[in-house]
Amino acid sequence: MSDYYYYEPQHGHGLPHNPLNAIIAPRPIGWISSIDAEGKVNLAPYSFFNAFCYEPPIIGFSSGGPKDSQQNIAATGEFVFNLVTKKHAAAMNETSFPFEHGINEFEQAGLTMTSSRLVRPPRVTDTPVAFECKLLQMLPLKDLDGKATPNTVIFGQVVAVHIDKAFLKEGLFDIVAAGTVGRCGYLADYVEVKELFQMARPGE
Template sequence: MFYDPRTGTHGLPHNPWTALVTPRPIGWVSSRSATDLPNLAPYSFFNAAATHPPFVMLSSTPRKDSLTNIETTGVFAINIVGAELAEAMSRSSAPVPPEVNEFSIAGVTERPCRSIDAPCVAESTVVIECILNRVISLAPKSGLPCDTHIVLGEVTGIEIADHVMRDGRVRTDLIRPVSRLGYLDYAVTEQTFEIPRPGS
């Protein structure tokens, strides 16, 4: 099949787009409002954006409390979701007012970050602390309405639990990160394999 998402319809009962670019890592974003209210929300449009220095990116569609907090305070954290936190992550996606604490809804422990003034999930095996670099609001050339905002964060601190490391390397199979597939489907990375680069 072929369809033009700008002008046509796919004719399917569900939009196939989010099932095509997968698996997508989940950025479990923790932030704090200007009035000191904690916020925790999962973003499946999330990834690393650079290495030296490290940057992350996430996409907010539409504008969410996390984005408002990040723009207001200039800081946020990414909590990597291991398999044991999948249900908690899902609970934190509930559409609730800004004054509701998603840490409580999720049943996870809020604790301070080390390099920034933001909360993070104590149970997460990896926490990536970030300062806001910029927010880019997308403006499609097609003229279609768009309420998508790309957040670029510069990494200021990385915390990795000792038990997910072996021989000086982070072990993905020990983190067992949860990723988003299409629709309401998720996956857990448990089996990995190595392919040497040519010439290495």
């Protein structure tokens, strides 16, 4: 029988590092571009990030405090999701530095901007995929006691999709060829998708 390490998070985990990030992993990374009310551009990675439904396509991420991305999206109602792949992994990491508001992380990380079509924030040039999004809802998270936490989940509806045709093989997005990167927790762990396996759902 397995021997389980047990803890109740409200009393601490008792381990060298919080394992949550390494357990809920790999996580897709939302590399989020946004602009403030004056049009100043911002770019930052968020791995408490996911898609929540197909129709309409809704994606979201959780901000641990009112960071620049959250404030910009609250002010302008728009953002862009950029897919992180191996070729941009180091640049993505650079854009996580807590630069002062108004500093353009594209420039700091040596990235170039490409204009979006339906929203004002630009997308990362040469990312295999970008989604243009409009803000749906900002959900401040409360705990079991109903007490406010610093975290807010930001949901957006995808209004435009860009996929580099080089990664569309017979109409299917080739995630291995793209080199999609996921976050694996602890300080520096990431994964690059290298291998897939297939399972049809029962009855299909």
